[in-house]
Amino acid sequence: MRDIWRDVLSTGGTRAESAVIFAAEVGSEPKALVALVVFTIASLGLGVAANRFVGREAGFLKKYFLGNRSLGAFAVALTAAVMSGGTFLGFPAFVYAYGWITALWIGSYMVAPLTVLGVMGKRIGRMARRTGAITLPDLFRERFGSPTLGLITSVLVMFFLTCNLIPQFKAGGVIMKKVLPAAATDWATSPPSDDLDIKVDLDTGYMIGLxxxxxxxxxxxxxxxxxxxxxxxxxxSVVMAIGVLILLPLSLWSAGGLAAATARGVHDAGIGYAFGPGAGRSFHPITLAVSFFFMWAITSMGQPSTLVRLMAFRDTRTLRYSMIYLTIYNFIIYVPLILIFIAARSVVPGLSKPDEAMPSLVIKLANPYVAGLIMAAPYGAVMSTVSGFLLIIASGLTRDVYQRFLRPHASEKEIALMGHVATVGVGLVVALVALRPPEFLQLIIIFSSAGMAAAFLVPALMGVYWRRATAAGAIAASLAGSGVVIALYALGMLPIEGTIAARLLPANPDIGPASSFRPYYLLGFDPCVWGLASSLVAGIAVSLFTKPPDEARLSLVFDDGPAVEPKFDPPKREVESRGSEEPEAPAEPSATERRNE
Amino acid sequence: MPVPNRPDRLFRHARSEAIFIASFWLACTVYCCAYCYMYGYITPSRPLTERDVKPIWGVPSWVFWGVFVPWLVCGIVNVVFSAWFVADDDLGEERAAPIADPGGTEADVA
Incomplete structure (x- = not known):
């Protein structure tokens, strides 16, 4: 079972699995417990401060789910950096295991600040303000005038993110269990269990930690x-950056330089350590290298968590500065990480489990208190991931289900109560499921990220830049993209011998990380490439074959100073010209009307 | 008489910037992948040995020229582009009311 964790790490390293590895390495280390307590107190303090910081004048939903659209440059940059436990544990693991080829594997982060923030940032920010959208389904629904699209988006977001949350909760519970003093969990008899086994038994320590x-x-x-x-x-993110900058000189000094470390790696793992496609196996052939320039720089644009942040930044100046900060941050994190864990080959040679590289190196080189603080960072990463995902799901339930369909006339107080209840409720439900997480759930995390990008990126791009994009086209793009990713993962994991698929498709190439749980690499490319391509084709084709969207609605999101309120249901007669018609029955006075009043 | 579309200023700026970014991403992808494949990949027709590492400051030359130098250049381009070429645009006023729809009013409006 341990191999599964390592396999998953080497496919990209998510926060949850990395954090569990971290827990196994740290064990019941008092300094780690102190660090976790500091993190926990700091997080609670940040929650209280955040609640008081946001002004009371805004509506609850905008305040609670978007921070009143007040994010500054530093916050946008560091949250868009998606630093995680995987960054600090998963990525180092395969620098250590596969060698210098991982520099190319992560290389597209060089351009990610521009793609993630610059391609759609301004347009999403503008559209969100003009339409009053607070959630991603809100944005799609208002742009395309389609409740169906909004509902599909809500369902897909909630489905994928809930799947994602379950192992995050498990990781949090396991970490807490590992650092709790034995006396805290010995009061009840707990059945023996291997913490790295995904099938967690209902042992007392895990339950207390969870x-x-x-x-x-x-x-x-x-x-x-x-x-x-x-x-x-x-x-x-700041703690991680400090940790990297501390480790860099220590590791290079201790290794006797990069050349010596490279020679040691070649000696231990073969010549593939210094070249592509990687040590030991065809880890990163050129087709996957191309795929990963899509994976990091392009698919990150389509994650709901990214799109929500693009609805929340303060102004375009903030966006510009956040691109600069993120550029600098990525450079001082990823390049040093590569160097540090190449050097780790000399400092902590012969690790049979590469995922132990980071904790082993930190414990060997750093002051114990610094080591504790650095290693607590993955726990903070899990916490921040969980809180971000919880809010997106809760906003979907509150805004897109409760307010939209169940209680459209609910008071602000009622909505606020529902928002809090939804956040806590989702947390409790996921925690209950996490008591017995399904096997192989980490794989779901990986494909759900690719699935979300394939589902939402093309509709978002079409929505912000293409007037001719229709609701039907967006729905087709969303379903085709996510469907292709799901299908390729299913083909890779399910036995297809003897089926028609086996006769039609060439054998799955033995590339990428070693794992029995892998997607079908069609022509050697990662599923995210095929998902995005199919989403694009479906979106364009269906849009061109369906009725053009309502011009008044397009004016609202594309043109200067629209004078006509778009209607949710397109009017029966054509809108002749902007400014020549009044809306039939707006439920609320428009912004323009209010200003006039 | 239909009024011609008037794409707003922000849209025009954002579109130009997006085209530049997409082109830049494509250039980075092509350069990095092509350079690394030509000089850093072991293939049946091109077996490489330890002597081919040719380290520059301890970094294999193919990584140095294929990843780190482009990363540095990208960093400079990113900063210059963000600081001087991305336009500052008005994001507009927050909409006071949501677009009218059959779902009825929305309670959170300010």
Whole structure:
């Protein structure tokens, strides 16, 4: 079972699995416990501060789920950096295992600040303000005038993110269990269990850890909302950066230089350590190298968490500065990480489990208190991931289900209560499921990220830049993209021998990380490439074959100073010209009308 | 008489910037992948040995020229582009009311 964790790490390293590895390495280390307590207190404090920081004048939803559209450049940059436990554990693991080829594997981060923030940032920010959108389904629904699209988006977001959350909760629970003093969990008899086994038995220590983690993270998220999640993200990103900058000189000095470390790696792992496609196996053939320039720089643009942040930044000056900060941040994190863990080959040679590289190196080189602080960062990463995802799901339930379909005339107080209840409720439900997480769930995390990008990136791009894009086209793009990713993962994992698929398709190439749980690499490319391509083709084709969208609605999001309120249902007669018609029955006075009044 | 579309200023700026970014991403992808494949990949027709590492400051030359130098250049381009070429645009006023729809009013409006 341990191999599964390592396999998953080497496919990209998500926060949850990395954090579990971290827990196994740290064990019941008192300094780690101190560091986790500091993180927990700091996070709760950030939740309280976030709640007080946001002004009271804004509506609840905008304040709670978007931080009142007030994110500054530093917050946008560091939350968009998606620093995680994977960054600090998963990525180092395969620098150590596969060698210099991982520099190319992560290389597209060089341009990611521009793609993630610059391609759609301004347009999403403008559209969100003009339409009053607070959630991603809101944005799609208002842009395309389609409740169906909004509902599909809500369902897909909630489905993928809920799947993502379950192992995050498990990781949080396991970490807390590992650092708790034995006396805290010995009061009840717990059946023996291997913490790295995904099938967690209902042992007392895990349950206590899960309870503490759930209570902490849901408390500060429910109280502090979006800003609490963002500030926690910033906090752990800063801690990680400090850790990297401390480790770099220590590791290079200790290794006797990079050339010596490279020679040691070649000696241990073969010549593939210094060249592509990697040591030991065809880890990163050129087709995957191309795929990963899509994976990091392009698919990140389509993640709901990214799109929500693009609805929340303060102004375009903020966006420009955040691109600069993110450029600098990526450079001082990823390039040093490569160098540090190439050097780790000399400092901590012969590790049979590459995922132990980071904790082993930190413990060997750093002051014990510094080591504790650095290694607590993945826990903070799990917490910030959970809080961000919880809010997106809660916003979907509150805004897109409760307010939209169940109680459209609910008072602000009622909506606020529902928002808090949804956040806590989702946290509790996920924690219950995490008591017995399904096997192989980490694989779901990976494909769900690719699935979300394939589902939302093309509709978002079409929505912000193409007037001719229609609701049907957006729906087709969303379903085709996510469907192709799901299908390729299914083909890779399910036995297809003897089926028609086996006869039609060439054998799955033995590339990428070693794992029995892998997608089908069609022509050697990662599923994210095929998902995005199919989404694009479907979106364009269906849009061109369906009726053009309502011009008044397009004017609202594309043109200067629209005078006509778009209608949700397109009018029966054509809108002759902008400014020549009044809306038939707006439920609320428009912004223009209010200003006139 | 239909009024011609008047794409707003922000849209025009954002579109130009997006085209530049997409082109830049494509250039980075092509350069990095092509350079690294030509000089850093072991293939049946091009077996490489330790002597081919040719380290520059300890970094294999193919990584130095294929990843790190482009990363540095990209960093400079990113900063210059963000600081001087991305236009500052008005994001507009927050909409006071949501677009009218059959779902009825929305309670959170300011």
């Amino acid at each position: 309870t503490i983690f759930t209570a902490t993270v849901t408390a500060y998220t429910a109280y502090g909302g979006f800003l609490a999640a963002v500030w926690t993200d910033v906090f752990q």
